[in-house]
Amino acid sequence: TMALETLSVPQLELEAVIGFNGYVFSGLRVHPDREHLIYPLGCTVILKRIKDGKQEFLHGHTNNVSCVSVSKSGSYIASGQVNFMGFKAAIIIWDYAQRKIYAELLLHKAKVEALAFSPNDKYLVSLGGQDDGSIVVWNIETKQAICGSPASAQSSGHCLAVQYSNTNDNIFVSAGSGTLRVWELDLPNRKIWPTECETGLLKRIVKLLFQISDDDQFIFCGTTSGDIMKITLNTGRLSDCGPNKRKYSLGVSALRILKCGHLLVGSGSGAFTLCSTTNFKILKEVQLVKGVTSIATRGEGQQFFVGTEAAQMYRFSYEDFKAELISTNHNNAVKDVAIPFAISELFATCTEEDIRVWHIDKPIELLRITVPNITCNSLGIMADGHSIISAWNDGTIRVFAPESGRLMLIIYNAHRMGVTAIAGTRDCRRIVSGGGEGQVRVWELQHQGHRLLETMKEHRASITCIKIKSNDKECVTASSDGACIIWDIVRFVSLQRMITNTPFRTVCYHPEEYQIITSGTDRKVAYWEVCDGAAIRELEASQSGAINSMHISQDGKHFVTGGDDKLVKVWDYMAGAVTYVGIGHGGSITSVKICDNNRILVSTSADGAIFRWKLRER
Structure with a gap:
């Protein structure tokens, strides 16, 4: 579908991404050139220069990237993806120097679980997901599969990770739930032969991470039980296990061997330690936010980078072992985005529990406002830039100062079934809110509080979007009941009603305010006359999935849509045609906004x- 929709339309230029998928185990890597971090986000593989944060993007996957590997020489990057049941999941080998696709490999079904390069860049080994269960060895030069095998015996568990020997192109190891195998490639016969490792009475689940020592003498396996198994590679027998007294809470989730011989260990509880490989004694320890999922060393290991489930990246030096937070990102769905009127240096986003303010040119977090255990459904920034208004699922409206995050005003019990949409007037004196029960309420902001002016009760289901006319006398509300209503917010009466048989998700006024456009679950964009509510045009906006958000440029020439098809589309308003498509999101698009300068x-x-995309005139 994505290929069909974007075949003949030029692509939007992606300028910057704020995001890191901390749930991809070992997803954060340092390139051997020591200059770039490599990590996946959605359908994109991001190369981020360590020195100045400059980003480059590798586009080619059609669904979320599930694993990443970098060859020892640094010539190649490999990335695998997930796909829908019954479809094959692609592996892409990237030419690092050219930043282009070197090969696309298709054999695994539904998901590629893990990838590993052989030490001399001859082979790539790939592991399929639970619905595939196979290991395949690929010849990098010919771009062909050499051989494959089921990853584990039918009676044993599910394989989760693979890693190549550091010195031998014909030896690699696989591990997972109830399985730990050393494999040997028999190239003349095009076979791979497994040897089961013996752990005796010790039964452990190797979650996702294990490491082979540089001299290929030992395999170190982190387990869900919170300890580390040390296995001799050439015999496949258990050599040691520890720590004995204090196990890692929520299991060992990340592991890395340093050149000096010590181990870096991350746990599911966020504990990050330096420990000895001889007796597993903990030498240094730091507590991070949420579980550690990636450890990447730079050069000889004097500096290393850590990624967590909280979508945060940390930098450490070996000497002081102090955590330096270098990147913060949302680790769950972003509900809404707001850009101040006539200001484009900042923008705000909201998600579960928090609101964050970002710098638009440098993708860095400037402010975080946290309200525990409550979800922010919608937000706006008042036209004067002096306050952030926000709608929360506990039925409360909260107003914050954008510089300090100070709570300026709170309106309790604003809506009975949660506040679902919010907007502020241009004069900054009133707020219009919508609730899950379908009511629309107008609030007056006063010097020492607020006053409810009126409640309007014509919608029968939750309000999904509110837009206020520039004269502050009218507003339009979209609802999941299939109605859009234009209201007089001076006399508090409805002026026009637009009805379809689809739940509306979003509505926009054209800047000249003689028309509105709406969209929702029927995948169409409809144009309506404001004066009489007549439908005048309908566009097929998506081949798959609802349209969740729309925004019109200040000059009215273009509008942009985003939805469940994961595509950002820029439209010519008069022609009703797509002029640009943005590809890269790995999840449903929840919100789109054009900056007032129309360039971002x-x-x-x-x-x-x-x-963040660059808008160009076509």
């Missing part, structure tokens, strides 16, 4: 990503 577009998605 911000889109957010359900996987926590924030994309």
Whole structure:
């Protein structure tokens, strides 16, 4: 579908991404050139220069990237993806120097679980997901599969990870739930032969991470039980296990061997330690936010980078072992994005529990406002830039100062079934809110509080979007009951009603305010006359999935849509045709906004990503 929709349309230029998928185990890597971090986000593989944060993007996957590997020489990057049941999941080998696709490999079904390069860049070994269960060895030069085998015996568990020997192109190891095998490639016969490792009475699940020592003498396996198994590679027998007294809470989730011989260990509880490989004694320890999922060393290991489930990246030096937070990102769905009127240096996003303010040119977090255990459904920034208004699922409206995050005003019990949409007037004196029960309420902001002016009760289901006319006298509300209503917010009466048989998700006024456009679950964009509510045009906006958000440029020439098809589309308003398509989001697009200078577009998605695109006149 994505290929059909984007075949003849030029692509939007992606300028920057705020996001890191901390749930991809070993997803964060340092390139051997020591200059770039490599990590996946959605359908994109990101190369981020360590020195100045400059980003480059590798586009080619059609669904979420599930694993990443970098060859020892640094010539190649390999990435695998997930796909829908019954479809094959692609592996892409990238030419690092050219930043282009070197080969696309298709054999595994539904998901590629893990990838590993052989030490001399001869072979790539790939592991399929639970619905595939096979290991395949690929010849990098010929771009062909050499051989394959089921990853584990039928009676044993599910294989989760693979890693190549550091010195031998014909030896690699696989591990997982109830399985740990050393494999040997028999190239003349095009076979791979497994040897089961013996752990005796010790039964452990190797979650996702294990490491082979540089001299290929030992395999170190992190387990879900919170300890580390040390196995002799050439015999496949258990050599040691520890620590004995204090196991890692929530299991060992990341592991890395340093050149000096010590181990870096991350746990599911966020504990990050340096420990000895001889007796597993903990030498240094730091507590991070949420579980550690990636450890990447730079050069000889004097510096290393750590990724966590909280979508945060940390930098450490070996000497002081102090955590330096270098990147913060959303780790769950972004619900809404707001850009101040006539200001484009900042924008705000909201998600479960928090609101964050970002710098639009440098993708860095400037402010975080956290309200535990409550979800922010919608937000806006008042026209004067002095307050952030926000709608929360506990039925409360909260107003914050954008510089400090100070709570300026709270309106309790604003809506009975949660506040689902919110907007502020241009004069900054009133707020219009919508609730899950379908009511629309107008609030007056006063010097020392607020006053409810009126409640309007014509919608029968939750309000999904509110837009206010520039004269502050009218507003339009979209609802999941299939109605859009234009209201007089001075006399508090409805002026026009637009009805279809589809739940509306979003509505926009054209800047000249004689028309509105709507969209929703029927995948269409409809144009309506404001004066009489007549439908005048309908566009097929998506071949798959609802349209969740729309925004019109200040000059009215273009509008942008985003939805469940994961595509950002820029439209010519008069022609009703797509002029650009943005590809890269790995989750459903939740919000899109055009900056007032019309040169930048911000889109957010359900996987926590924030994309910044460059808008060009066509």
